[in-house]
Amino acid sequence: MSEETIFSKIIRQEIPTPLLYQDELVTAFRDVAPRVDSHILIVPNKHIATINDVTSEDELTLGRMITVAKKLAKEEGIDEKGYRLIINCNNDGGQEVYHIHMHLLGGQPLGAMLSL
Ligand code: 5GP
Secondary structure (H helix, E strand, O other), X not given: OOOOOHHHXXXXXXXXXXXXXXXXXXXXXXXXXXXXOEEEEEEEOOOOXXXXXXXXXXXXXXXXXXXXXXXHHHHHOOOOOOEEEEOOOHHHHOOOOOOOOEEXXXXXXXXXXXXX
């Protein structure tokens, strides 16, 4: 689970993907298979496999993910109506890509938090 994923290649633009935001800590781009009208992924540049692997040294990066989500929500025009931020962890959490990422979801009513 410590192997790099496709997200590292996107961050380095080895796989060309339009970036919505990038700085020294985080990168954001649209989800390739959007589940809702506005579906953006906000990813630390550093490879961290799961939330279980974060340390106190990552706190600045994790905070930056939130402030970038806020900025992008405004740019998407979804900030006032609302949106949801999700980070999945491991199998039960539904994590598919083992490089932590925050989903910014909005652009339509999102309904109940979970449908099991
Ligand atoms: P997870 O289930 O791990 O929380 O979410 C992984 C997300 O990454 C999924 O929503 C999936 O559609 C998205 N994804 C997987 N591969 C790629 C890719 O190559 N490019 C982009 N832009 N999104 C991807």
